[in-house]
Amino acid sequence: MHTVLIVDDEEPVLDSYAFLLEGCPSGFSLAGKARNGYEAIKFMYEHKPDLVFMDIQMPGMDGLDTLSEIHGKFPDTVFILSTAYERFDLARRAIPLGVHSYLVKPVTKKVFLETLAEAALVLERKKRSRGGFDDADGADGRGGRSAAVRFLSRDVWRSSTREEWEIWRDRLLIDSNRGRICIAGIDSDKKDRFEKLVELLSKKFRIVFAPYLDLGIFFFPGETDQSLVESAVNAALAEISSPDVVSFAGFGSLRDGPELRESALEALQEAREKRIRSGDLLGERLRVSRLRRRLGLGDSNELRELFETHWKAVFSTWPFETARARMIALFALLEDDASGRCLEPSEDSPCFDYAGEIASLSSVDEWAVWASSAFARLSSLAQRRRSAVMPxxxxxxxxxxxxxxxxxxxxxxxxxxxxxxxxxxxxxxxxxxxxxxxxxxxxxxxxxxxxxxxxxxxxxxxxxxxxxxxxxxxxxxxxxxxxxxxxxxxxxxx
Incomplete structure (x- = not known):
């Protein structure tokens, strides 16, 4: 019988999980409940449960902070996170902690029982061979998809010895003691979003791949050249993506097998930074699009707030000179929209010399003063034109x-x-x-x-x-x- 600890600060969730456990036929029993991270840590040391359902959002020490304190001390325990939403930063923090999976609340009975069944298999494998391999990795004892999943979603994030690495090298049919990690993300609702990426990269490299949460983790064994790997991954992402799909990739440095954890952490950090920057660029494009659509039609206060939100985001993201250049481009677009020049080409001079005025500004404070009056002029121009030409x-x-x-x-x-x-x-x-x-x-x-x-x-x-x-x-x-x-x-x- 496997013992279970439920960690959640919401009493209804504790009661619901406990009720489902009591009626499940999968060989689990409730060992206890904890309402915060401190209670969970104390219970872990006293009772050493086999399975832990851990909520993320808890007062004081949250679920991920709790896991960072205990996951290395209880290698035989299976940890499952539960959360009310999915987020990339969750994946970023959860991967190195060896989390088996996570559930998005509210959790249905079907999903809960399926999760228990999966956890039971993992616990049985752990019991049969601590630190070794199991029959599910392949009938012939060599290679297999589950070996790649186990290595990339769990063991690569742990410090390992030379002996442990050599076991993995043999298991994954790798003939090199070095390699690098790449982590990619694709914003798509398709479950098979990484299959084409794996197919394209496999034509050029020997790779080991595993999906984890909403990311794809790639291991490039051998003395690979970083520029060639980056070029191939970015080209493949560009081929399978489209303008309305955000994709990104982070790359770790070339490392010896026992040091691959460092390569994985480097890749994860770069992926996170690129993910944030991709979101910034896409957000900027969306705000500009909305400004252009609403100019001359929207409420003046609404437009002013939208414009202020946009330029503050731009100046907080880019160096001043770069942000200033982006504002010159924005005002050129808005001036064309407001005057109708984009729909009715004219050789007349622009109404205002926005480029010259913006280029003369030397600080964000100067920009803020100038932008307020300049945008008001532009909005007034757009409204006058709309009123004059709209039947x-x-x-x-x-x-x-x-x-x-x-x-x-x-x-x-x-x-x-x-x-x-x-x-x-x-x-x-x-x-x-x-x-x-x-x-x-x-x-x-x-x-x-x-x-x-x-x-x-x-x-x-x-x-x-x-x-x-x-x-x-x-x-x-x-x-x-x-x-x-x-x-x-x-x-x-x-």
Missing amino acids: IPLIKAMAYIEAEFDRPLQLSDAADAASVSPAYLSRLFSEHLNSTFVDCLTRLRIERAEDLIRGGGLSIKEIAARVGYQDANYFSKTFRKVVGMSPSMYERGE
Whole structure:
């Protein structure tokens, strides 16, 4: 009988897991409950349970901090994390701690029992051969996918001896004592997102691969050249990705087998930094897109807040000179949008010399003062042009969409509100907004969804319903198409 410790600060969760354990036929019994990390550590030393369900978000010492204190001292214990959300920083901290898996709450009975069944197999293998290999690694005792998974998701993150490394080298059919680790991530909902990457890299290198959480871990054995590895991985990621999918990779240095942990940690750190930078760049593109869409249409306070949020993010991400250059590019785009120059080419000079004015600024304080008045001028120009060129029926239709976007809408509904025919209104959208009714409605809904996601407290399904989508899957696909990332990724701020 395997003993189980449940660690969670929520009493309903403790009771739920305990109830499921009592009725399960898989050979587990409840050893105890802990409501914080300190209680968990004390219980571990006193009772040494076989399996631990560990919540992450707990007051005081959280679940990952608790694991960092005890995981190396209890090598035979299987640790399973539970959390209310999935995040990349969770993977970053959990990988080196040897976590077997993690559950996203609320956990169904089916998932809970499946997890117990998997844990039972792991515990039996540990019991049969501590530090050795098991029958599941391959019928002939050589190689096998599970050997790669075990090595890359657990043992590579631990300090090892020369003897332990030689066992792994033989098991994985590796003929070199050196190698490097690469960690890649692909923002995709597809479960097989790494298969094509493995296929492409296998044509050029001998690799060992294992998925772990939402990452892919690659081991390149031998005296590989770092520039060649990086070039091949980045080219493969570019081939399998698309503009609306964020991908990244971190690379560790060439190390002897017993020192591969250092290569893995280097790769993980670089992957994290690139992931953050990818999110910064994508976030910048999204904010610029929204500014351009709303210029001349949105509320002046809303636009000012959006613009201020954008430039503060840019100046906090880039060196001043680089941020200043990015602002010059932004104002060039906004000036074209506001004046209509992008739709009606003209040889007239721009209304303002934004490039010259921005280039003369030498500090963020100077920029803040200048930007406030400059953006107000630009917004005023855009509003005057919109008011001058937008027909009354189109203004009425836009106001109707703004008010009714959260329910099913058709072009005919907006046309009735504007007292014109659907065909005539469709032409107005095309001529004056360079868009369609459906595109305008979709952009508005997704913008409102962005606001709700940033506000927190609602599930993706609830947000979808609030912005007019009854099908959450269709909403997610539309959100990714418009925004460039999935709603869950947007929620994590990556």
